[in-house]
Amino acid sequence: GQSLEQPSEVTAVExxxxxxxxxxxxxxxxxxxxxxxxxxxxxxxxxxxxxxxLEETGRFxxxxxxxxxxxYLLLQELQMKDSASYFCAVTISSGSARQLTFGSxxxxxxxx
Amino acid sequence: DGGITQSPKYLxxxxxxxxxxxxxxxxxxDAMYWYRQDPGQGLRLIYYSQIVNxxxxxxxxxxxxxxxxxxxxxxxxxxxxxxxxxxxxxCASRLRDNEQFFGPGxxxxxx
Numbered sequence: 582g583q584s585l586e587q588p589s590e591v592t593a594v595e596x597x598x599x600x601x602x603x604x605x606x607x608x609x610x611x612x613x614x615x616x617x618x619x620x621x622x623x624x625x626x627x628x629x630x631x632x633x634x635l636e637e638t639g640r641f642x643x644x645x646x647x648x649x650x651x652x653y654l655l656l657q658e659l660q661m662k663d664s665a666s667y668f669c670a671v672t673i674s675s676g677s678a679r680q681l682t683f684g685s686x687x688x689x690x691x692x693x
Numbered sequence: 694d695g696g697i698t699q700s701p702k703y704l705x706x707x708x709x710x711x712x713x714x715x716x717x718x719x720x721x722x723d724a725m726y727w728y729r730q731d732p733g734q735g736l737r738l739i740y741y742s743q744i745v746n747x748x749x750x751x752x753x754x755x756x757x758x759x760x761x762x763x764x765x766x767x768x769x770x771x772x773x774x775x776x777x778x779x780x781x782x783x784c785a786s787r788l789r790d791n792e793q794f795f796g797p798g799x800x801x802x803x804x
Binding site for chain 1: 728
């Protein structure tokens with residue numbers, strides 16, 4: 582089976598940098614994704630890593646180490662609107678099928 | 694605009710009743726998914742469909758059923774066999790290998 586571990590809560594102040602970690606155990610690993618979900622809303626895609634290294638998209642960066650089964654999401658220049666839950670998800674491959682398995686999420690609170 | 698529609702947004706049912714949640718997409722995506730989310734938890738896969746007239750069980754399929762008669766539609770039925778049906782249900786379609794696009798969700802409460 583698959584399992585993912587994320588810290589349950591993180592708090593930071595506006596303008597700061599925050600890193601949210603994700604460790605995973607899985608078979609058929611294809612890649613690691615990150616999704617953002619505001620209270621009561623739908624998850625929205627943030628980033629994806631299939632290979633080791635850092636991917637940057639604006640204020641968001643995501644890192645993957647396949648050998649360590651570890652990744653993180655880095656948010657810079659935090660804004661109040663970044664307060665949300667952040668989920669890592671592993672994509673597993675079974676033939677042509679692609680499935681996502683989600684972690685329990687990290688609740689980020691940004692303080693003024 | 695292209696997207697995924699889930700209806701209704703809130704749904705109340707009595708215990709023991711079957712209920713069907715709607716999911717419609719006009720994105721022309723082949724693959725569609727149903728997830729369940731409980732408070733403070735991640736998403737768990739119920740069923741998925743790679744193509745019309747084909748679907749597979751996910752991690753928590755017991756007490757649920759689906760159909761995929763049209764590419765655009767992937768309804769989920771929550772049956773009376775589901776012991777704890779109260780949850781937030783999310784439908785998604787696969788945009789690319791690495792990205793899923795989610796609908797707004799249906800919040801089901803069983804009284």
